[in-house]
Amino acid sequence: xxxxxxxRELSFDELVAANEQRLLRFAVMLTGGRHSAExxxxxxxxxxxxxxxxxxxxxxxxxYLRRMVLNEFLSWRRLLKHGELPVAETRDxxxxxxxxxxxxxxxxxxxxxxxxxxxxxxxxxxxxxxDLPDDEIGKLLDITPSTVRSNASRALAALRDxxxxxxA
Numbered sequence: 001x002x003x004x005x006x007x008r009e010l011s012f013d014e015l016v017a018a019n020e021q022r023l024l025r026f027a028v029m030l031t032g033g034r035h036s037a038e039x040x041x042x043x044x045x046x047x048x049x050x051x052x053x054x055x056x057x058x059x060x061x062x063x064y065l066r067r068m069v070l071n072e073f074l075s076w077r078r079l080l081k082h083g084e085l086p087v088a089e090t091r092d093x094x095x096x097x098x099x100x101x102x103x104x105x106x107x108x109x110x111x112x113x114x115x116x117x118x119x120x121x122x123x124x125x126x127x128x129x130x131d132l133p134d135d136e137i138g139k140l141l142d143i144t145p146s147t148v149r150s151n152a153s154r155a156l157a158a159l160r161d162x163x164x165x166x167x168a
Contacts, residue, residue, distance in 0.1 A: 010061070012052045016045060019062045023069055029129045030073045030122060032110045040076065044068045070126075070140055074118050112159050120155035123148055 010018070020041070027037035048055055048065060055061050113121050119141065126137045127148075134145040141148070 009056055012049055012056070015061055015065070019065055020045075022062075023065060026066060026125075026130065027069055027073070029125045030070070032114055040069060040072055044072050047072075067140055070122060074122060074141075112162050115162065116155050116158060119143075120151050120158070123151040124155050127152055 023041050023044070024034075024037055027040045028034055031037045031040060044065060048068060055064055058064050113124070116124070122141065123137060126132045126140065127134075132140075134148040137148045138145045143151075
């Protein structure tokens with residue numbers, strides 16, 4: 001959502017309401033768990049509220065918030081300090097598929113992603129979940145597009161190395 005709608009600036013509450021779910025989904029992909037994602041987004045909203053006079057003047061405050069989430073994730077030490085391991089959350093949705101198999105696969109993916117360095121994990125999430133091109137990812141992470149590609153390549157190679165031989 002743009003900073004202004006027909007010349008009117010958004011209030012902080014309106015910006016939060018318009019972006020909360022999107023930022024939460026993004027944070028879940030980064031952290032691997034809903035509770036950690038909620039903590040991450042809440043921390044960002046708290047910091048954004050304190051800086052609202054500056055943020056409200058930027059062209060795309062929603063992009064600014066996404067950048068804040070990414071930066072906070074990359075610098076978050078609390079996850080490491082408490083030894084938290086990102087895990088997938090279960091959903092109580094009736095289905096005919098083998099739920100155990102689906103959750104086992106999802107858990108395996110989260111474990112693989114959790115084993116990556118934070119920057120490599122962020123590159124993969126921004127590339128494959130947010131569907132951003134390398135130059136935008138580079139801007140968000142303050143690295144060159146070639147560094148984005150090398151991080152993605154290293155991350156994918158590490159993931160391939162971790163897969164059992166029959167799945168690779």
